Amino acid sequence: MAMSTRHIPVLMKEAIDVLNIKQGNVYVDGTLGGGGFAEEILKRLSRGGFLIGIDRDLSAVKNAQAALEEKFDKKNFKLFHANFAKIDEIVKGEGFSGIDGAVLDLGISSIQLEGGRGFSFGEDVDAVAGLDMRMDPESGLTAGDIINGYPEKTIADIIWKYGDEKFSRGIAKNIIAYRKKKPLETPLELAEVVRKSVYKGYGKFKRFRTDPATKTFMALRIFVNKEYDSLTEFLEKLRTVLNKGGRTAIISFHSGEDRIVKNFLKNNLDFKPVNKKPIVPGEEEIKNNGRSRSAKLRVFYYV
Numbered sequence: 280m281a282m283s284t285r286h287i288p289v290l291m292k293e294a295i296d297v298l299n300i301k302q303g304n305v306y307v308d309g310t311l312g313g314g315g316f317a318e319e320i321l322k323r324l325s326r327g328g329f330l331i332g333i334d335r336d337l338s339a340v341k342n343a344q345a346a347l348e349e350k351f352d353k354k355n356f357k358l359f360h361a362n363f364a365k366i367d368e369i370v371k372g373e374g375f376s377g378i379d380g381a382v383l384d385l386g387i388s389s390i391q392l393e394g395g396r397g398f399s400f401g402e403d404v405d406a407v408a409g410l411d412m413r414m415d416p417e418s419g420l421t422a423g424d425i426i427n428g429y430p431e432k433t434i435a436d437i438i439w440k441y442g443d444e445k446f447s448r449g450i451a452k453n454i455i456a457y458r459k460k461k462p463l464e465t466p467l468e469l470a471e472v473v474r475k476s477v478y479k480g481y482g483k484f485k486r487f488r489t490d491p492a493t494k495t496f497m498a499l500r501i502f503v504n505k506e507y508d509s510l511t512e513f514l515e516k517l518r519t520v521l522n523k524g525g526r527t528a529i530i531s532f533h534s535g536e537d538r539i540v541k542n543f544l545k546n547n548l549d550f551k552p553v554n555k556k557p558i559v560p561g562e563e564e565i566k567n568n569g570r571s572r573s574a575k576l577r578v579f580y581y582v
């Protein structure tokens with residue numbers, strides 16, 4: 280495990296600029312991760328301003344606490360180990376009647392990805408990891424519970440629905456065949472079963488730009504962490520916490536998440552997009568940070 284891993288934020292300058300931060304106002308960073316966004320927000324606040332930081336991963340909260348305390352006055356921020364879907368309870372619990380802006384930088388951080396927690400399937404990192412994939416390792420089912428316990432059809436549906444994987448049925452069938460002999464215990468074992476199923480599905484002439492196991496791993500991660508539910512709940516709560524004119528910036532990394540934000544804006548006319556089209560990374564950022572390739576930033580305000 281690489282202890283020195285740093286998370287390189289994507290579209291951070293764009294998101295912070297468009298939030299239009301005012302020195303004395305109150306903001307929420309719902310996805311603290313490595314603390315990069317939180318730091319940029321705090322830099323722009325004066326003594327009267329306040330940042331609420333949230334992450335469902337306790338280790339992210341602890342690391343961000345240590346890093347931010349070194350640079351900023353503790354009076355200006357408070358961090359919470361929670362799901363950002365609880366934004367209303369946290370904001371009200373701190374005695375604020377409303378906030379002036381919020382940011383979500385969705386998905387997982389490089390620190391989680393390389394932390395031997397089952398999110399990735401590279402030989403070096405996850406050879407000894409379990410099939411966990413929980414952002415909050417203290418709650419909920421693991422990917423292993425699903426892969427080794429759920430019926431074939433449910434596994435196929437999860438991989439299809441959250442991964443857009445067209446060989447979901449073949450993958451699920453091969454998972455069931457494998458687990459009749461022994462449980463799937465590591466990401467590497469799962470990745471191998473998935474790869475073989477996808478290779479078989481395509482035949483031998485297909486060239487792959489990404490690892491054929493990528494979509495299945497993404498699907499399991501989204502399902503394990505109920506990522507769509509959290510985002511939907513967060514959006515529905517916004518009306519109860521955002522001050523009029525307050526902005527929200529959301530960076531998503533795949534089409535399913537972006538669709539949730541897009542549809543929310545279509546169906547809730549008291550929120551107005553700041554830009555007609557989502558902001559996407561430029562060529563330079565994509566070259567320097569491959570993870571940014573699929574990123575989209577949507578910003579909107581409460582009318």
Ligand SMILES: C[S@@+](CC[C@H](N)C(=O)[O-])C[C@H]1O[C@@H](n2cnc3c(N)ncnc32)[C@H](O)[C@@H]1O
Nearest residue numbers: 310312313314315316334335336362363384509
């Ligand atoms: C891409 S990282 C954020 C990186 C961060 N912006 C930075 O500058 O380092 C996403 C983080 O959001 C957290 N996260 C994802 N979904 C969450 C949720 N529903 N509630 C709270 N935290 C969540 C993850 O645990 C992870 O630490």
